Amino acid sequence: MEMRQIQYFIEVANREHMTEAAVALHVAQSAVSRQIVNLENELGVDLFIREGRRVKLTPLGKIFLKRITHAMNVIDDATREVKEYLDPEKGTIRIAFPISLAAHTLPTAISSFRMYYPEAKFQLKQGLYNDLIDGVASGDFNMALIGPVPMEEKKVNRKILFTENVVALLPIHHPLADRETLRLRELKDDPFVLLPEGFVFRDIVINACKDIGFEPQIAFEGDDIDALKGLVSAGLGVTLMPEVTLMESLSRSTVKIPLVEPNVTRTVGVITPKERVLLPTEQLFYQFLQDFFARLSYFKE
Template identity: 45%
Template sequence: MELRQLEYFVRVARLQHVTKAAEELHVAQSAVSRQIHRLEEELGIRLFMQRGRNVQLTPVGQLFLRRAEAVLGDLDRAVMEIHEFLDPEVGEIRLGFPHSLGIHVVPQVVAEFRKLHPNVKFRFRQGMYPSLIRDIVDAEVDIAFISPYPEKSDQVTGEVVLTEELFAILPETHKLALKDSIMLSELKEDTFVLFSSGYSLRPIVWDACREAGFTPKIGFEGEEAGTIRGLVAAGMGVSLLPKMAMYETSSMMPAVVKISEPHVTRTIGIIRRTGEKMPLVVQMFHSFLLEFFKNQYQEQ
């Protein structure tokens, strides 16, 4: 079995078309077909079925695709690690993060890191909590910010770098908008604007309300901190957001009020795959992050 056969197979599987795969690979269609045929003969199975002008993976072909992609991915990482070993200053970091950290934190830390290491490249991947865990486990990213930090996991490891307080956000016309602080239970009759299911802040707010003795009445849902802020500012309800979600300003901003009881927080952590040595450039970035958060984002 040759590496070229795996490369051709993966490209055809992704495009579901031999001619298009050949065009991307800059080889003749007959060469791609010949290598796929040899691979099938060696394995003793059919990898593809014909579907009109396209091809479709057989069930066993789908199984083989996952393994072939893993092999090619490992080879790519091996080559990258060799280059980074020779010069980590020209390496690449694949960084995952939730949407809520993309407004301020990620741009800030990357900008500061690149002041010290200007030739390091970044590849970014945003996602919700479950997808960030999956991206780490599947080696789609090298390191990821996550919130809340997963306390128990055999597949990922890391550190909590920040514990951040959540504040109540209210329409400026709300009767409690001018208070210095409130108890969360004072909002039990209000309609809440929450993040959609799958976003980590939603269960944090939900659990805080339950701790305060009520179940929040959900009027609207959103997928971005800016959407939540805008809906609240427009009088559609109330919500809870962390301070770093308030950095961005617009003409529609809600009132921000401290919550005295219960004390609502979220943890922000950095995770990586358990038992796997990080490439040198990622180690360099990881050490930078720990020092950066220690100096810049210590909880007051």
């Protein structure tokens, strides 16, 4: 089995198209087809179902893709590790993150880190909560920012960086919009706009409401944080949000109000694999994250 065959296989599997894979690889389509056939002959199984130049993975092909992708990540990590031990300040950090930390938290940390290490590089991937945990555990990436921090998860190491408040976001003309604080119970008759099922923050909101005796009336769902802001701005409902998601932008048509009774919070932290060590540049960033958010917490206090 040759490295070239594996590289061609992964590209075709991800694109499900021989010609598109060939273009991405800068080789002839016939060369890609030939290497895939050679790989299948060597393995003794069909990896793809052919439909002209478009292809789909067979069940065995899907298993092989998962395993070989993990193997390639291990090889890539080994190569990077050797290089980074020679010069860790110029290495690459692979880190994943949820949508709620994309606008402010992660960019702020990376920007500050690059002030000290301007030649460091980043490979970023956005994902859902459980995908972040699985991705770190399986080797898709070595580090993920996450909120809330999964304290019971056995597959990863965890470090809480800070705890943030969850606030209410209301339309500017809402009857309670002039309040300095809100009790969550006061919103029990309001329509809520929430993220779709599968987003852990949706569960945080629903559980916070249930804990004080009501289930929120879900009027609309938005695919991301900005969509929720837009729905609230349009007067279609209220929502709860991590305060950090409102740091950069708050529509004039909305108002954020701190919650009391209960005080809803979310931990934010970083998870790393239990079965693998961080590469030198990643270790550098991991330590920087802890120091950076510790300083921020100190100045807030």
